[in-house]
Amino acid sequence: MPRPIPLALTAITLTLSLGSCMQQNLPETPVQPTPPASKVQLWLTTPDQSKLLSSETQLSFSRDGSETFPTIAVNDTVTYQKMEGVGAAFTDSSAYLMSKMSPTDRQKLLKDLFDAQTGAGLDHARIPIGASDFALSHYSFNDLAAGETDPELKKFSIQHDQEYIIPVIKEAIKVNPSLKFMASPWSAPGWMKTSGSLIKGKLKPEYYDTYAQYFVKYLQAYRQNGIGIDTITVQNEPQHEPGDYPGMRMESSEQAKFVGEHLGPVIQKSGLGTRILGWDHNWDQWNYPIEVLNDPKARAALSGIAFHCYGGNVAAQSQIKDSFPEKDLYFTECSGGFWANNFGDNLKWNMENLLIGATRNWAKTVLLWNLALDEKGGPHLGGCGNCRGVVTIRSDTGAVEKNVEYYVLGHYGKAVRQGAFRIASNTYNAPASDLQSVAFKNPDGSKALIVLNSSASALTFKVKENGSSFYTTLPAGAVATYRWTGKGSDTPPPPAPAPDAFKIVQAEAFSSQQGIQTEACQDEGGGLNVGYVDTGDHLVFDRIDFGASGAKGVKFRVASGGNGGTIQLRTGSLDGPVVAEAQVVNTGGWQNWTTITAPANIPAGIQKIYLVFSKADGINLNWMQFTP
Template structure:
């Protein structure tokens, strides 16, 4: 009989509780109200994994506010595959984002100065907190993949003259491509390979209270095709280029980029702040060879109580994976008791971190996003291959994978309002039956036959 481990979340006080299938109460087949059938013969995408971002704010809180014992604990619980939840994708801002203590790039200059040769390029800022944590994460989990996305080019390259708003000036396209090369080379020198980049975070959003840069599809297409990819080729850089990096509601943007730059683009990056996950499949259908990545979704106070917030991560995460994404990345790895720090002038923050670090008390708290991510990352490991799962009831959401060790992983969420008795039919003809309360989640890991 296979060893089956179950992780179950029933409510705010019972998050990610581990038990073995053998400990489940016996349930009559007559009581079954829903069936999920897993078919290992139908396969889809290979996973890179799950994670969040070491923003400047998150890195500062973990590296400087927590003491060494707390930092060791939280890093292990985040990244270690056995002792923690084994997060394996980190998507970092290239320079300041909205969640930074100051506005900075890797080539800041006094007003009116220019540096087309990037003589003053430096990642010294990241060497204080971000790089040490990335190195520690990689030690805990060597399978981690690093992504990078800029919120803005250095101000002197832009029409606004600032990292706030504006567009990249055409005369600096080559310099900005070289800026990416310098970033990748500098991080590699610290033992940190960059797996993928996007040319611009949220290129259609141009806020005036934190770093941003408008980059229309025709501009991104031009930049990738004629500057960024050629720069990578000339420096033998194999970092992937993902286009778009914005919400599901504008699939026309990546389609426009891929229309002429498909040869230079490895895939499409998506966020969840508008539209629906089906957009991922829509673009993949038009360009079947391109990768799908989900690179940012934040929880926050706009989804108020526990039930809606936990449910949002579970239901949306399952649908993101069912729509072919190789990654599922939330936003800040850590925020403080005020949902910050944020850049000066940002105003009230409503985002939620994976963990909360109270700057006054130094108390460390694991948020519901940590436990929701755990439902995925603990059982679905890097290079797992998605297999088919079919539910007899639409509100019993499911997604299933086969890991490289042969184990089968499944994540289920009861999105209904009533309790269900669910039978899961596993690929080896093993059948597992259990009860799922409304808005509860179960993750299964079937480890193969025991001696």
């Protein structure tokens, strides 16, 4: 089904009355001014890309009136996980591309990525331990000739990373000194494995202790280069054994033994304080981390579990939390790609499943895959041939293009700081209301609320905290981040927003239809309209929310080069009661648009609406708009 055309943001200006109050009969008491209204910063991204992490006019809290519109209540007395941040991976490919930029261009890119004031504010990054598929070569930090072994790791070296990965990371740290790091291996050195290669195979049991020491040497070497690693995962995607880039299969029993009896004790003895995470693979195999954590020694050694997005449902994270509430959850990888090139669809999916979905399911981080790739999805050596980085660095011009993933992460990075706690906020999961949210409280006491309007219409709603609130409107498919300090305001409440744009539904947003076709629309806003209709053809809109008041009027945006006809709205079924009817006349052309108005009698609540062309001799329909 074609996506509906996003609506323009309707600015809601709250009228504030700042007064004063004086205790009666006590003239000697000074006048007490009403506390000023808390200001709300707003960043907005729309699916048509007309707004991209755009800083909008500030809103203001005032004393709450009544629940006129859907209300997102924020409660900072209810806290959940402590956040560690959002970001992506300094893969070999990403760091290489950045290293080839001029110092000025690279500094600008790093500020765009890691500076919260001028950029997206990323504050967490993942580093592969050795090569992944996104590398210029396949390497580990202890590569040997065939048949050689080095159980004492005398030939261990991170020289490869010192060439350009570590220098680029250190430049990023200068931009954001709070930047935290997670590291993940794709494979042990080939001589430790059953395959004798970085490709495929398992870790040989006789090298469990050696491989644990390999982790320690890596952590120590990076620390000596000025980069502390806060967490490590045991194995990237342990149930995936790729044939053309480094990987290593590890069963749950093997991971439990390696972590519980080798890696955990060695890391603890090192005094590095680095935390260990298990799994680091998809949501759909949540039984794997359960099996690992059921092992007492592994459970004691693991701080938490890491997840990827490529299979299953984000709710699996909460299954782990319910079973092992003392363990932390991390989201560590998801890649955009050229297979998904609709900005609005990608924005919605990433918000629903990652920035909102993963954090509401206990994730302390939301990390995407490559920070940067070129316009061909490279450089890479095996693996994904059409992945997309958070940004694209063009190989022909050197220009940097910010992809949808950049703006997704920026909606968190602009407003949420490390050490923030997720706090309570109600979310209206689609299709019940289509407003989805997540809220955080920063260490400085400021709050941030991220909201997705996943519906096909602009939605006006209220944000409420501690007896104060503000109104705001989000276009269809848009995302907004709201940030404020304080507990609201005692300023008298403004009137509710005028309901003259109560609900707009794009004609192309039907859930099913009979007889119609869509075509490019030349009306304002472009997009598609429905047409080529005959008498009896119809559209079905499964769930339209008419709120607490229902609708008493409807406008149709129509055009006709024929004799027009009659449009009816029916509720419940094709034979249901007629709740609105409008006559369409010839408008002088199939793209000569006009708006016609008709009375309506549509009940409150969520309704299934049938739009029936009860008589049709050429009608094009762009949208319909309901009023209370």
